[in-house]
Amino acid sequence: MSEDGRTPLNCTEVSDLLSAYVLDSLEAGPATQVREHLAVCPDCRAEAAELRSVVAVMAEQVTPVPPPPELRRRVLDAVHAERQVPAAPPTPRSRASRFPWLGVAAALLLAVGGVGWGLEEHLAGAASGPAAASITPVEQLIASGRAQVVPLSPVPGYTGRAALVTAGSRGAYLLLTGVPKLSGERSYTLWFMRTGQPLSSPRAVVEVSGPGAYRLPEGPSGYGAAAVTREPSRSDRTPRGPVLLSSKL
Amino acid sequence: MIRLRPGSVSPKRMAMVQAAGDVAEDELRDTDAQLMWRLRSRDEDALGELYDRHAALAFGLALRMVRDRAAAEEVVQDAFLTLWRQAANYLPDRASCRSWICTIVRSRAIDRLRRSASKESRDGQLAEDLAGLCDTWQLADESLRAQAVHQAVEGLPREQRQVLELAYFLGLSQTEISERTGAPLGTVKGRTRLALQHLRTALFSATQVEEVEP
Incomplete structure (x- = not known):
């Protein structure tokens, strides 16, 4: 039992909650317990990565909708304004x-x-x-x-x-x-x-x-x-x- | 209970995916990756090109989630600004740019749907989602992928499809889904788990789901 009264979850318990977790649908308390378990369990982390890849393609169900033309300008203006903040110089792709x-x-x-x-x-x-x-x-x-x-x-x-x-x-x-x-x-x-x-x-x-x-x-x-x-x-x-x-x- | 065991990818599906990847998607992915690389160099034109390529899907997703055009526009603007800021953390060998954008859009849409949640905690969740994202669908052709996802979701039992869509598109918590559908919380959790497992099986064919009596 942890100091805040919660018992650390085992892999079976985490497996039951992992789908809701990767969907960001788990309540804060259980989500914290799952996060803590993932931090120390490579097997469950691998499982979470697989499930995230499933969640990632859910957007493919959506019918694309062209945004209003002026939105492009607003996006680029916002980025241009952001760019006034100095950024770290790019580094060559390497390990x-x-x-x-x-x-x-x-x-x-x-x-x-x-x-x-x-x-x-x-x-x-x-x-x-x-x-x-x-x-x-x-x-x-x-x-x-x-x-x-x-x-x-x-x-x-x-x-x-x-x-x-x-x-x-x-x-x-x-x-x-x-x-x-x-x-x-x-x-x-x-x-x-x-x-x-x-x-x-x-x-x-x-x-x-x-x-x-x-x-x-x-x-x-x-x-x-x-x-x-x-x-x-x-x-x-x-x-x-x-x-x-x-x-x- | 459900037990997952290793299975084999269907040769037909593999051939389709590989063929699509050979002729089109690899080229597209590389180009996206190059644009992301230019983004790291603070190249605004690269963001414009990524916007032209993915804004319609991003807007469609945002619109479906927040169901208000003005709000959806803000979500998309915020999402591309986040993409600009996060570009240095993008790993092209881990996930497609398209999946990254969709993940960011969904996170920003949930920000709006859950105004009570602190922005900081949501940022932390997004960082974890992006870092943990491993999109094994990079090789698949877009149309093939969309079709497969449609079929896979349509193939889910109605109750599972319902909880999945409430969680994904409306950003509802398990408790909120329980309240909305009238199903007990434990049932909602079970349906969520089964829905993603069945989807994974249908989409990737890399595992087989075996129903085992408890």
Whole structure:
């Protein structure tokens, strides 16, 4: 049971709700539960992507209707006005261009005295991660300039990288890159801490199996520190594995 | 309960899709992708070309959802402005530009239909919808696709078609659909799930639906 009284959904329960979710027809409470599950479940994310592709073609039922001729001018005028706002320069199509948040994130990290993430390292982790598809919303959050990025410092010699990205009501995310995918019951576990002690409530413990962007049940505010460990088995309520990355908050 | 299992794509359907893709749609898709690429370079002419190509479908969709011409015009204007802003996030190998535009139009139309929802939360939902969109119909010819979608939706049981259309075109929540149709909420959820599964089966033939007694 989570702190707000909701029980995390399992895959079967999510499967029952997924169609309504991708149709944007689910009420806010269950939608949040589904979103939280998708953040940590690649199988259900793949299922959601398939269902979204079905929803996407629903528009084909519509009979096209020519809009009034003056609408074209209004659209282009609106865009022209928007263009007065400076835009980021275009980048050549490359793997890097698929993850524009990486450059922004790197700049942000440097700006806040971060740990000097290597872009290529990010790319390697992000592109190969099971949750790579879910990185795009996070890239948009960071690119919007309204996200707060807190890097977690690696222990000496550790090459993996992690950061907490918070964007108000749009949610909070754990970015994890440059780490190998774990098999079986092993997990990378994010712990939130108060007064130096890791908390064991479900909202303060996030288990993932590899690189990617993962939505957190709640943001890091109110906690004193965060740490990522490599745990030998899931559902442990106290850390048993080594600390890989950490930061005071 | 419904159990999905892997199946095979019908050879006939595959041949039709591939043939259509060979002669026309690939060229169209590439051109759309190129226009989206120019959009990233803040090329207003590219937006004009995309508008010329897709505005009628966008307006038709908006009109069907908000059922008011002035409101539909605002939806379309807002949608193309959103397309302009979001172009940097478009991945041509993931979804067609056409599907992207329709997804944005629907989101903006729902914005109007659900005025109580905060704009920020709707923006977040749209970002998730666009990022998660994987349009496997890119290879299909437009007319073939439209015809197949019509047939697939018409082939749904009436109750399933009703909940799907209430959710998609009117943007109703499951509870609102339950209230409008008089069906229990659990029944509405079940019909929604079955409707999309049946549509997926009919459209893509990549899975087979097997009814299994509980």
